[in-house]
Amino acid sequence: MRYGMNPHQPARIVGGDGPRLVNGEPSMINYLDALNAFALVREADRATGLPAAASFKHVSPAGAAVAGTIDDVASRTWRVPPGASGSLVSAYVRARDADPKSSFGDVVALSRPVDADTADLLTTVICDAVIAPGFEGGTVGRLAAKRGGRFLVFEADPSLDAPLRERRDVLGLTIEQERDAIPVERALPADAPLDAIGRVDALLGLVVLRYTQSNSVAMIRDGAAVGIGAGQQNRVDCVRLAGAKARTWWLRRHPFVDDLPAVAGMQRQDRLNWQMRFAGHEMTRSQQREFADLFGTDTLRTYEDDRWRAEWCGALDAVTMASDGYLPFRDNIDHAAESGVRAVIEPGGSARTGEVAAAAEEAGIIHVQTGLRLFHH
Structure with missing residues (x-):
């Protein structure tokens, strides 16, 4: 090599x-x-x-x-x-x-x-x-x-x-x-209350986790992993990271982000990076100054106002979240609910799985236990 x-x-x-x-x-x-x-x-x-x-x-x-x-x-x-x-x-x-x-x-x-x-x-x-x-x-x-x-x-x-x-x-x-070779479709219960799209999302999520550095969580929507939280030492950080990526993906669909003024000579990747900084509200002070020079002060004022982000993210829905290990606390569900998650696929078996299931029911989230852990290192 x-x-x-x-x-x-x-x-x-x-x-x-x-x-x-x-x-x-x-x-x-x-x-x-x-x-x-x-x-x-x-x-x-x-x-x-x-x-x-x-x-x-x-x-x-x-x-x-x-x-x-x-x-x-x-x-x-x-x-x-x-x-x-x-x-x-x-x-x-x-x-x-x-x-x-x-x-x-x-x-x-x-x-x-x-x-x-x-x-x-x-x-x-x-x-x-x-x-x-x-x-x-x-x-x-x-x-x-x-x-x-x-x-x-x-x-x-x-x-x-x-x-x-x-x-x-x-x-x-x-x-x-x-070798970890159990087919994920065997682990996903046949009677899980998932429609056809939800079942594809669940299967894809489990496969993604099998090849993602643990701890890991994947958020899937309509057959695509829109947020992956990998390699964290605690599971709620995986959920928060995956959720932040899913929301940024969704916010890139907002007209404020999608319609940023064109800048002559700007490469596609540079424009994407600016869109993601804008969508995720993650610019440094120096980046904000450069952003204003490139896209205008009015656009910077839009960046600083978070109300449109909250409203747009409130419409994010139909997300399936899969976890490679059991969810140990309900805060995982609380964070997942803020990213449009409507189904959670996890191994289950924690001492607090009952609390997690109750939190999911409270949030209107389908909770599916597979019994299959998918750690990968």
């Missing part, structure tokens, strides 16, 4: 079966992202029957989605046609649009062979690698030319299953465990 976790760490592959390297020279993190990302989309495709895509950064998804509707905001942002779609490109547009700040320079994973439309999109976004189970004619050459020929292209074998047992060496200690 080019190097290990860091450039000063030499690394090499010493055995095993993996994806075929078609182009580029990966580092260890590139491999870890590609392997985990493809496992996620392959499992999501199997569980839902829909093409799936993921945007991976530092061994956790920044976004994940199955094929579905591209709304007007995503259509304008990524320059693809709007509307309902069962296409592979719609899955990646929805995955990347969830948190485009985090997806900058991502590893793209796709559950179906790369077609011309998806290749067209990937040539226009800042990403470092793609992994897919195949490539239609002409797409490999176009993708391999990205980043001056350094773009990483992996071809995965979708029929290849990992060994049932896995090992890890940590500071001289070798640990072996059984």
Whole structure:
């Protein structure tokens, strides 16, 4: 490999079966992202029957989605046609649009062979690698030319299953465990009071958590993970982080944010970053001064007024929240309710699960216990 976790760490592959390297020279993190990302989309495709895509950064998804509707905001942002779609490109547009700040320079994973439309999109976004189970004619050459020929292209074998047992060496200690391979659809109760869309959202949420650094919580809406809270030491912070990302995604649909004045010469990613700062009310004082210079003092006054955010977020609804571990306190539900969550999927089994279930009922939230913990490290 080019190097290990860091450039000063030499690394090499010493055995095993993996994806075929078609182009580029990966580092260890590139491999870890590609392997985990493809496992996620392959499992999501199997569980839902829909093409799936993921945007991976530092061994956790920044976004994940199955094929579905591209709304007007995503259509304008990524320059693809709007509307309902069962296409592979719609899955990646929805995955990347969830948190485009985090997806900058991502590893793209796709559950179906790369077609011309998806290749067209990937040539226009800042990403470092793609992994897919195949490539239609002409797409490999176009993708391999990205980043001056350094773009990483992996071809995965979708029929290849990992060994049932896995090992890890940590500071001289070798640990072996059984691979986490229980189908999530088996864990989701058949009689759970979820409609067809809610069931897809629940399945996608569980699959996303299986490949997200724990503790983790995922908020899913209409087949797309619009907020992922990963790697926190307490669960309520996961909920708060996922909720903040989901609300920022939703606020980007507000006319105040979507219709920010155009600035000549501004790159798409720079505009997205300003929109997310504006939506999330997260600018520093120096950024506010720069924002006023770019977009006008009237727009800055709108930024400073929080009333429109509260009103708009009050309409966020139909969100499913999945948790990789049990929810230990009702405050998880209280925070989830403020992000439009209407169904919670969790293992259950806490000493306070009864209190959590009561809080969900109080908030009008469906509470589903799976009995399946999905920690991933």
